[in-house]
Amino acid sequence: MSTEGVRQRNLARILRLVHLEGPLSRATLTELTGLNRSTVADLVGEFVRGGLVEERAPDPSRRVGRPSPIVSIASRVLAIAVNPEVDALTIAAVGLDRGIPVRERIDLDRLITPAETAALVAERISQWRAGPLADARIVAIGLAVPGLVRVADGLVRNAPHLNWVDEPVRDLVAAATGLPTAVGNDASLGALAEHLFGAARGIDDVVYLNGGASGIGGGLIVHGMPVGGAGGYAGEFGQNRPGIAADSDRRARGGVLEDEVSRARLLDVVGVGSADEPTLAALLSATEDPAAAAELVRQRGILATALANAVNVLNPSVVVLGGFLATIAERDLPGLTAAVSDFAMPASMEGLDIRVAVLAEDRLLIGAAEAAFGELLADPLGLRHRLSVR
Template sequence: MTSRGSSAGDVRRANLGSVVRLVHRDGALSRAELTARTGLNRSTISDLVGALSEAGLVAEREPDPTRRVGRPSPVVEPGPGVLALAVNPEVDAVEIGAVALGGRVVARIRHPVERRVTPAETARYVGDALAAWRRGPLAGARVRGVAAAVPGLVRAADGLVRVAPHLGWREADLAGELARTTGLPAVATNDASAGAVAEGLFGSARACDDVVYLNGGASGIGGGLILAGSHVGGAGGYAGEWGQNQPSISAGADRRVPGGVLEDEVNRGRLLAAVRMSAADDDALGRALAAATGPDVADEVARQRRILQATLANAANVLNPRVIVLGGFLALLRASDPRAFDRGVRDQMLPAPAENLEIRAAALGADRLLIGAAERVFDALVADPLADPR
């Protein structure tokens, strides 16, 4: 039986979490706006903001005097020193970022690698970055935890990496390695699912309830789903593995790998080879593709576009999203002629679900996976804002 005291404590925790969630996801809000958005009274909001401010989770400032209408209300914004660490291990680099409450990356580093890293090596990269940043940009910051965005199947129940084939990982406890190395709470999630969450909260799909997100990276193609406003992970957390599906039968002559899957055909490595580059980040690859004049590059881009268009049309017919967001090199394929690309997707769809479909490039660039992974840390913060993260 729940005691009256514990029930009151639960309500207070939930109310504190509501305030943190609002300023984290929507930015600076006045006390009056918080009162209206939460349905709580002014004195309750004042008490909650005071407690969160004392804990450093929010900060208050005076309102803009030029926009004053009636009695001014103090503005509440995310605490500047509340951070999460995020890491994205890939076959060509390990990227690490410090993400502030509010979804802003305040520090990041990219470690190029020439061979596949292990979970222990990934954790050491993170530990080294944390130690260096604590002497510099993160001095005095409150780091609430660390989260990994992994290109592979990650079990939702406990964050175990079941398989990350391009990294050579199986049944890998990356979260455990990160926790032991940093002394912080740690979690792991699928990289593309992290990208879907980030773009849904802060990027191209903000305020959209039905979203299909596909991410193209060095390890292949993954995806995430947001349906009816909720992230869809599936029974075990493995939903969204678009890259492991067979391309449409219409791909026919465009196939290069008999019996291969989508990520064998729509492939970052093939684009790099076409522009005669051995390695590059997405920005450099995009510039190289835009500057290329030879027919081989144009033919390869066109081939991959056709296969990707058929895949997106199938997904949109099944799921009827409002928005499809493309991240990584998939956005580069669309960028050469967005209107023609989008028309090619709709032409292969049923007319009704095609009517209001929009296709967009991811807006958060190279930060999207780090921001999405950090959200796992901030979810725990919102659940119990004043709890000791350890």
């Protein structure tokens, strides 16, 4: 490998460490990378000059021996994260340090088109650049789409609840904004976010299920790596046929899991047409209607069979539930775990932990931003590009 190639790789290692772990001292970076102190100082200096990181003096109260400056991500390095849904379009600015300085949920009374999505994203970026993000460096855009996404070119093959079929969403948004754009399945990006920063941090084998307005999707982490499948479509747990023992518990004849375990059905039993996840959870907690309690029990039982199937096939260490599935689970997490255990192989249940997503409403936005930051993290100062054009 050439000298510049080695330098590009070392820059990527350092930036990724600070991105994932938070502020680190130069001494810690030296220890973690195995590089010598002068090399780390030189590389960090490049980042400071490039506006990607900041350095500050160490805490005097913790100073032991020679002080080592603290390196942290510059807070104004941002990606724009976008999550289109059937009832709302959520747009946020997400920092490389995971701060979210600006966020907006645009409620919708009809399905939004890809072209309208691109136009709205461009409009908000323009507004924010004239206001709260005036001094920010926006590096890219990431979209978390509830549907099948061909990751290679950002083509949304099918987002059935949005009526998007073979839509070049990546190209539409990039053309409207002038910014590099990445597109991925919302649940797969949620799985990545929870694996890197949330409930499954440090866990190598994870099954993640996300429940949203468009249904149920999933993501897989196997041996520490996201698994997308041949086309990037892996994890569509919501399209599996659920096991329902009592016919009286079935609501959609011949339906799939997301037809039975449904956010729309929960909204219906609390008497509202639309709500974000915290509002839905609050409404379910506040209601004394026996029909709401019965629906939660029904959905939790069906969800348990689906989770047991996933546990039997994939043998994860952790199952993480996000969105309205987290709301269902939190009402009786021990009961859900026991129900899964009733259907799963005993050996596969050994050591299994079922958790709710700790990133809550931020999980899809942080996942989308992570996709947007991919090129920056791989080649922070553009050295690889310079090498490729020589």
